[in-house]
Amino acid sequence: MPWELLDRNGPDGCPRGNLLVEGDNLDVARLLHPEHAGKVDLLYLDPPFASGQDYLVATLREGRRRLQHAYRDRFPGGLARYREWMAPRLEAACGLLAPDGALYLHCDTRACHVLRCLLDEILGERRFRAQIAWRRTTSHPDAGFYGAVHDVILFYADRSHSMRPVRSERDPELVRRYYRYRDPDGRRFMSDNLTGAGPGPARSFGQRGLLEPPHGRHWLHDQEGLDRLLAEGRVFWTRNGVPRLKKYLDEAGGIPVGDLWLDIQPLRSWHRREATGYATQKPEALLERIVGASSKPGGLVADFFCGSGTTLVVAERLGRRWLGCDVGSAAVQAARRRLLHGGVRSPFSVCRLGQAPGLPAPRARLQEGRVHLDGLEGVPEASWRELVDCWAVEWAPRGEDFRPDWWALRGESGLLPVLSVPAPGPPEGLCPRVRVYGIEGGVATVRALGTGTP
Ligand SMILES: C[S@@+](CC[C@H](N)C(=O)[O-])C[C@H]1O[C@@H](n2cnc3c(N)ncnc32)[C@H](O)[C@@H]1O
Structure with a gap:
């Protein structure tokens, strides 16, 4: 594959596993085509909605809340331009769908008519199964007008698609x-x-x-x-x-769920367990319903606008295989963090398609069997930590691929750990590989030199 492998996570000798790719999904879906055409059981797509806004991701870094650009949702030229942009992407993604697979396209009332016409053309009207209205908010500031309180999820599947009946709790x-x-x-x-x-x-x-x-x-x-x-x-x-x-x-059991979903709460800032700060993150409960209904354990779930990785963590939890892609480094970082924090059980790899911005080389040393991250070359002591999203250590490099044994992820406090755990096993002669991931998407790798002996 013409992409750069950033990290391979999982035990030694395991297969490449699930895949998270940073890149434009048009290229990514086309590159995946030879290997995955007709193999995806469930495709969930949550693209930009043509809202005319820019979206941010809020993270806690070094005790302060930082706002970072996540993605742009502006289409000068209006819905016609949006349609032009979406058409090849939908076509490329749908080309991977299994004949009995299902597609859920998440959008809102601004562009759902455009997307539905496109999907009718791509997948055929007869595959259209439902236009789901998901209530994502209860109130709207647009008093005096019919404010939009719901999103639309277009559901397409062949008659051969087998669905698990979905029931909701009684009101x-x-x-x-x-x-x-x-x-x-x-x-x-x-x-x-x-x-x-x-x-x-x-x-x-x-x-x-x-x-x-x-x-x-x-x-x-x-x-x-x-x-x-x-x-x-x-x-x-x-x-x-x-x-x-x-x-x-x-x-009595639950109530069979129709196309009006009122029972799944939107994500609020106090949902601390799952909130990543990614502006358009969807609730895991929504994806649990979709993944649970339209895929089986072991099936392949793909999300080519994966944002903070909601689909991927849910697919992982429910025992599905997954493929994720997003063009934004903030999104891929949020998704990687979430997968690693969530204690992912299956191996997964993170790749990038396209150029990444530069990142100054890290200064890392091995002392008493631990790696110390001391800074980034040429960046003042007071500010380098803010430029780093996370870093990782591979104690004994085993070939080209970077296979981290330990990740330094910011915890709830937002502080970046600068000291690794001790090297496992006898640390003699270690020359660990250290990779630092910058918040803008750059990656820099060094060998940590020093003494391995405690
Ligand atoms: C509505 S958000 C997805 C949110 C996601 N469902 C979640 O729960 O976090 C849309 C995403 O599409 C991504 N995106 C926009 N253009 C893209 C492209 N050409 N290829 C891949 N991803 C793209 C944006 O970076 C953004 O993360």
Whole structure:
């Protein structure tokens, strides 16, 4: 492949594994075509929405909140230009889709009509399955106007695509309103009709004797069925002595999900576990629904506008293989950080297609079996840490590929660790390779010289 391998993560001897690529997805999808055409089971795409805005990523570095450019979502020339830009990218990505695979394209009301027409052309109208409205906010500042509170997710799949049925939890307010009754043991139920339209015979209701159904109706169960319901305590008597069926909440299951998704909360700043500071990050719950519904464990999930890597971490957690791509270094860094923080189990590689900005050489030394990162050549002591996103150590380089044994990632405090963990095993004669990743996407590598002996 004509791209630069930045790091290979996973145990020695493992295959290249999942792939995160920094580069324009048009080139990346075309390069992946020979190996992956027709193999992607699920494609989730969350491209720029033609919003006319620039987006930022907010990170905590050295105790301060820094705002960094993430991506530009401006298309001078309007939707016509946007269409022109999206068309080859959608075509290239869809070329990788398996015949029974599924595509979910996330957009909003500004361009969904354009994208739907494009996808009808690329995949065929008959593959169109749903236009999902996901409520991403509850209020909109545009008072006096019909403010947009939902995003649109276009779902395309062939009839051969097998989907796992999706159910959502019942609305607590509706549960409170309808499941009003409880058995003595606290089991909650609602009362439901025991009759259907059309006349029918009287039935015996145990001690209450023979009861005629209401005029023009019939009891829904035959005598045997009614006896069983009575024996199981599933008949509820109203104050007027009318028998009704008990429908228990614990047997009701979730509600089959339609094309209106109101039950997945948008990501808020207080969702600290998953918030990365990436402006347009989507909630993991949304991707859990999509990945869970439209792919199987071991299947291949791809996201060519992966941003902070939401699809990738969810695919990883649910045991799918994954391919991710984003043109922005801030996005790829956020995704890598997230995958590493999340304790990824499967091996993955990070590659780059295209030129990266330069980064001054790091000053690293080995002392007492640990690597000390002392700075970047020519950068003042007071500011070099802010230029570094993270760094990594490969204790005993094993060939061309950089295979980190240890990562220095900023923790919750945003401080960059400058001292590695001790070298594993006997440190004698070590000459570790140290790679520093700059916040603008540059990468610089040195050998840490010094003493390996503690
Ligand atoms: C809406 S964001 C995706 C957010 C992502 N779903 C998440 O949860 O973080 C759109 C992404 O598309 C990326 N992008 C824009 N143009 C691209 C291109 N030509 N190739 C790859 N990625 C691109 C942007 O850098 C941005 O990260």
